[in-house]
Amino acid sequence: MxxxxxxxxxxxxxxxxxxxxxxxxxxxxxxxxxxxxxxxxxxxxxxxxxxxxxxxxxxxxxxxxxxxxxxxxxxxxxxxxxxxQDWPVDSTVYLEDMTWDPDECVYTYSCRCGGGFSVSQEEVEEETQRRQRGDDEETEEGQHRGMVVCCDTCSLSVYVAGYYIERLKS
Known part of the structure; x- marks a missing residue:
């Protein structure tokens, strides 16, 4: 089971x-x-x-x-x-599926309510460094844990996975 x-x-x-x-x-x-x-x-x-x-x-x-x-x-x-669970996680979103805003230095993703989820470049870099140091646990599939991000309008949250900043920024 x-x-x-x-x-x-x-x-x-x-x-x-x-x-x-x-x-x-x-x-x-x-x-x-x-x-x-x-x-x-x-x-x-x-x-x-x-x-x-x-x-x-x-x-x-x-x-x-x-x-x-x-x-x-x-x-x-x-x-x-x-x-x-601490938050009602609506879905999993991969960082590479989020939209990069170079002016604000944030990744964004639209919520179904019309609001949005955002992750700053600083948060992504911190998570990437944590992963590289080995602080982050791996799941069975080898995927590293991500973070839960709350919508700026409603109570929904998404799980943001895939901190591969080296690949996204290259």
Whole structure:
């Protein structure tokens, strides 16, 4: 169950936590048909491998969400994780996807409310230096942790990842 807690199993099935088991089963069946390994016979190995990986991911999500007891346990773990967060993080944004404003020396990203998120060049440099010193922890995928940035208008926050200032500024 630990591996599953890292991924949003509802998102894997393209569903929401409020959907019934019947609705989840329907979404599972559609996805399983789309990415079943038999559909990729004769395809290039990378496409077949990608399909198999997706199929296994969908299968694992269904195994947990399709059973009432394991779904309840997963939902409780998910809720506990949400309660540990200090801010309501809306999404992950990569620094290279943000807009650079050379006049203000900030990276900006628009919020859905019309406001915006901003990270100064100084904050990026500090985070980059921290990463280079090895102060920053790495995740399993080798991605370095980023920072949570609040919208200047509403209560939403985004997780800004990817402090690669050397590449962005070159």
């Amino acid at each position: 630990c591996e599953a807690a890292e991924k949003d199993l509802y998102a894997v099935l393209g569903a929401s936590p409020s959907e019934s088991v019947k609705q989840l089963r329907h979404k599972y069946q559609q996805l399983a048909l789309q990415c079943h390994p038999d559909r990729f016979r004769g395809e290039c190995s990378s496409k077949a491998e990608s399909g198999l990986k997706k199929f296994l991911e969908v299968e694992a999500a269904w195994r947990i969400l399709g059973d009432q007891n394991t779904r309840r346990e997963y939902d409780l773990q998910r809720r506990a994780q949400e309660l540990k």
